[in-house]
Amino acid sequence: MDKTIRDRIDIQQGDITGLAVDAIVNAANSRLLGGGGVDGAIHRAAGPELLAECRALGGCPTGEARMTKGYRLPARHVIHTVGPIYRGRPEDARLLANCYVSSLSLAAKHQLASLAFPAISCGVYGYPLADACRIAIDTTIDFLTAHPGMAQVIFILFSDNDRRVYERYLQGLPS
Ligand code: AR6
Numbered sequence: 001m002d003k004t005i006r007d008r009i010d011i012q013q014g015d016i017t018g019l020a021v022d023a024i025v026n027a028a029n030s031r032l033l034g035g036g037g038v039d040g041a042i043h044r045a046a047g048p049e050l051l052a053e054c055r056a057l058g059g060c061p062t063g064e065a066r067m068t069k070g071y072r073l074p075a076r077h078v079i080h081t082v083g084p085i086y087r088g089r090p091e092d093a094r095l096l097a098n099c100y101v102s103s104l105s106l107a108a109k110h111q112l113a114s115l116a117f118p119a120i121s122c123g124v125y126g127y128p129l130a131d132a133c134r135i136a137i138d139t140t141i142d143f144l145t146a147h148p149g150m151a152q153v154i155f156i157l158f159s160d161n162d163r164r165v166y167e168r169y170l171q172g173l174p175s
Pocket residue numbers: 014015016017027028029034035036037038039040041083118119120121122123124125126127156157158159
């Protein structure tokens with residue numbers, strides 16, 4: 001992998017609601033009306049104005065993404081994407097990759113330079129982390145290669161163990 005691409009990817013452990021980036025990505029559900037996990041944390045931190053804007057969006061199909069303001073979050077925007085519920089079918093991988101492409105494309109369309117992802121589908125939706133990590137990183141590298149304007153993509157993992165899975169995968173990619 002090109003070193004300049006590697007330098008634009010950052011892997012962290014922590015809470016995505018604390019990141020002051022152009023946009024954080026929310027692992028939402030297709031109704032876009034909040035929920036548990038990272039979705040609940042983002043809505044709590046952003047305040048009720050976020051839910052009001054989400055209501056007006058009228059939902060989002062799996063694999064697509066929608067953007068709102070960040071309200072009380074340090075991030076300027078929230079990109080809501082809907083991951084697949086893992087069932088072990090080939091289309092799960094395609095839908096998960098679509099989440100990353102849709103979110104990155106929306107950020108690029110709005111000329112956002114920094115974007116942070118949680119591990120979409122890896123909580124309640126049951127996607128195995130190691131498989132999801134490969135999809136997240138491979139898809140992002142392809143996108144960054146084609147889009148020099150996107151300066152930084154952060155993968156922020158809630159647990160230290162999950163962070164190590166991402167770091168090992170990125171470090172193991174051929175240079
Ligand atoms: N910051 C970063 N990562 C987090 C945070 C946080 N504050 N909180 C949880 N995670 P999940 P899903 C991690 O379940 O699997 C919701 O109810 C968590 O450890 O939030 O896509 C929605 O409304 C896990 O690795 O999302 C949907 O109904 C990852 O975020 C459904 O859950 C994703 O876990 C979506 O399920």
